[in-house]
Amino acid sequence: MEKRFTKDHIGIGILGLGVVGSGTVDLLMRNREEIEKKIGLPIRIYGIAVRNVNKPRAVKVDRALLTDDPRSVIDNPDVDILCELIGGVEPARSYVMQALEQGKQVVTANKEMMAKAGNGIMKEAARRQLDLQFEGSVAGGIPIIQSMKNALAGNRVTEVMGIINGTTNYILTRMTEEGASLEDVLREAQELGYAEADPTSDVDGFDAGYKIAILSAIAFTSKVSVDDVYVEGIRSISASDISYAAELGYIIKLLGIGKRMPNNQIQVRVHPTLLPKHHPLASTHDVYNSVLVKGDSIGDVMFYGRGAGSGPTGSAVVGDILDTCRNLRFGSTGRVACTCFETSTVQPIEDVETRHYIRMVVQDKPRVLSAISGIFGDNDINIEAMIQKTIYGKQTDIVWLMHESPGKAIQAALSAIKNLDIVVEVSNWIRVEE
């Protein structure tokens, strides 16, 4: 099949001119000359579909390019590359499929679509030898997807782990620095525009879940969808968890974690995590993101940068456009196709073995410790460290740090412990990573 590009320039169509769309258009226009030299061909934007053509825009853009009819952009025969920057599963997925069916290349920054419907889209792109690139869907401008697909691709990746949601990292950073409560910091973050009015997708971990599904699929060359991800958000984290963790030498972060296990099993999970303070990811603060990849040859390699926003995500989208343009020019679209050729099963979260942090409130009475630690012992859970502090009158906080054991052992132990008369409440249970 001869695919050599015969046109004298490359046509780009864009769906969406929100945060990411503005960053993309702005960058394409600002650095156009340099970008065209890198590609070896001129580029031209043929249309930008928006919901409201009259809305004032952050980016200076020729009004004549704006349309409220996405099909006029998708179907325009001059458009070689469609950039889908509207987000959400539908209608984004349909638009992308329509573009692929017309033989157009696609660039997207849509994590939800890729995590929920990526398989079908990638299969269609691969079948037609088209580029489908999505660097902007994870960790803003950080080049984690291209790196795993190319420069690191000789490695058998054993772990991919990261701080991939800026909003929750901002909240946890403020809580850690100020000893503030989640509610107070969340309200402040909403006022500053760092958190949405409905913060569910961030705070409850779904956004990070989409992203770790995408990263794990690439890392483990295996299909992973959002349904495979165990997701737990940060709502349960209190100022006292953060301060007890600090006392033990840890910081609490919301992590996305993918691990390759024996017997073709993988772990894919998002949850608050105690990380040792000297861990490479531990110094990622505020809205920054970072991703750590462990490969059998490279060892640890870490990427760090802004995980969201117009400029960083626009950088990722334009990087993908540039790569796609080079492929178009050389007739090599589809050269890095879907690499999900392994079949893995996801280990149930109950079977996942980690270390654990547990905080509880108990009556300050004799034999409390022996009763509780006896139950841990019955469930084969070994205690690594313990902090006990009297809090009010006859009640006391006890914080436990446990050696590796499966989630179901902790679950069983905590059920039994809750039934003890001397136990007021089991306040929190957080996993620990190294």
Add this chain to the structure above:
Amino acid sequence: MEKRFTKDHIGIGILGLGVVGSGTVDLLMRNREEIEKKIGLPIRIYGIAVRNVNKPRAVKVDRALLTDDPRSVIDNPDVDILCELIGGVEPARSYVMQALEQGKQVVTANKEMMAKAGNGIMKEAARRQLDLQFEGSVAGGIPIIQSMKNALAGNRVTEVMGIINGTTNYILTRMTEEGASLEDVLREAQELGYAEADPTSDVDGFDAGYKIAILSAIAFTSKVSVDDVYVEGIRSISASDISYAAELGYIIKLLGIGKRMPNNQIQVRVHPTLLPKHHPLASTHDVYNSVLVKGDSIGDVMFYGRGAGSGPTGSAVVGDILDTCRNLRFGSTGRVACTCFETSTVQPIEDVETRHYIRMVVQDKPRVLSAISGIFGDNDINIEAMIQKTIYGKQTDIVWLMHESPGKAIQAALSAIKNLDIVVEVSNWIRVEE
């Protein structure tokens, strides 16, 4: 020109089976199945040229592949990709040119060759639309070159800055943690194999100079050779510099720094640097490397990992091989050609403006401070902070932290200060970066 690959597998030839060669061959063999699936074609090693075929090897390799005749590998018509892993400028450069002249793709990890003779080699590769990849030449397995050439390529890069020599970072880390002298730590590093018997290339900054020349050329899309780099090693750094720096809130690192300045000027320099302790690069310890890139759209993005060694550098070489194989298969070799299309001039180090750290020993007499600070004032140098400590009897250390000023102003001031009777010595002068 139709370049579609018609063979049923890709042939690889390797020159050199030292640290990098062993890591490359080991990884290619270990993950062969997965790598071939990612490429879409089988790969086969046709020959490995070594100096001594009978020497015992770290990697298990078919003896029949070994030869002491490099030309038999380069000239073998079955070899599509030549991996040059012997290092040094000659004969490596000649071998690479011979391979290119035969239309073969080249992968190299040779920083010295790329920094000293990269222009000619890249020009030849570009002229013939061949791949010439060199990710392993900088920062081991960290995917900094591919990232700058692809994912970050939409950005106008304003700065690239990194800890890119593991040996000196190991030495400075030990000096910082133990308060030890450079001589003692260097001796220990040599015993551990972290430093060469002749440590000049590392300790005097030349190795970092090669690497920052390569990174700056890509970052600023401009020709940069090793002659453009100002290089200053770490031999002058004493335990007291490290402890005074710490007192001021800084850590001392050997940095490679490239900056884009107004009027098509660039800065390219390697020198010991005071970095604020909270700087993203400041927590890169021991033999780890890290590189920070500032782009006009992405902001700060940082890469971190092992900067040398068999596994990490082998990972980079195999990543390049994989990318080249995909280009071969799709007939798209040369798709990311040399991008040095800008003409920049390098700003003389005397004109480079930074903040400065200066340590001196003076007589403990009246009016010493006013005499010295008067000279700084005469040279338009503003003082930001000062530490004075009595060291022995009538002499005292004075440490100055200066606001931004050009190197030549500091030079002029220090010349005058050295002539003062009250000044025993100017002990050190180190640049400061934010």
